[in-house]
Amino acid sequence: DVKVTQSSRYLVKRTGEKVFLECVQDMDHENMFWYRQDPGLGLRLIYFSYDVKMKEKGDIPEGYSVSREKKERFSLILESASTNQTSMYLCANSLGHGNSPLHFGNGTRLTVT
């Protein structure tokens, strides 16, 4: 069974702080994704990675960066947290072929005060 683990379930940070959200997979899946989920807006893709050190911007990359130094770990970085980044953040992975479904972690609920 594929497991995607997000390091924190709940996180509270102050405006201006640098925030790291960590995601680890226990399978050898090529693709990893970061989404944010907000009421009424569904899931929006922030960044994804299709290989180590490779990344592509999603639909809402502003204010975020990512790091993938090892295949199993994909980190989302908020360079300077703002209140409008308060949200649920979901990490997911998938195999490299086109019909492979996503496997999600349980999410990190981030509150920026």
Added chain:
Amino acid sequence: AQSVTQLDSQVPVFEEAPVELRCNYSSSVSVYLFWYVQYPNQGLQLLLKYLSGSTLVKGINGFEAEFNKSQTSFHLRKPSVHISDTAEYFCAAKRPGNNRKLIWGLGTSLAVNP
């Protein structure tokens, strides 16, 4: 541009009643279609997927969906729901060959009442 529309944002239903959650997609080319479920305080998990072949797809927990190319729909159905089916349901589409980006609907909140 490709889009996915879930026609109902909320669907209340009584336990043991049938339910249909509606999903339409817009695409002039073939697509893969997915339904995901999100139980409270959890991530999403795959319910079922349509890739090709038979238009009726069966998934987990007694759910099924029918792909209708002429109506560009992929509605999710269950003949008899349980309280435990209360969750958020998301429809998504992906173009074959573009193996990274899913196009998501905004979700349908299913509330099963006793």
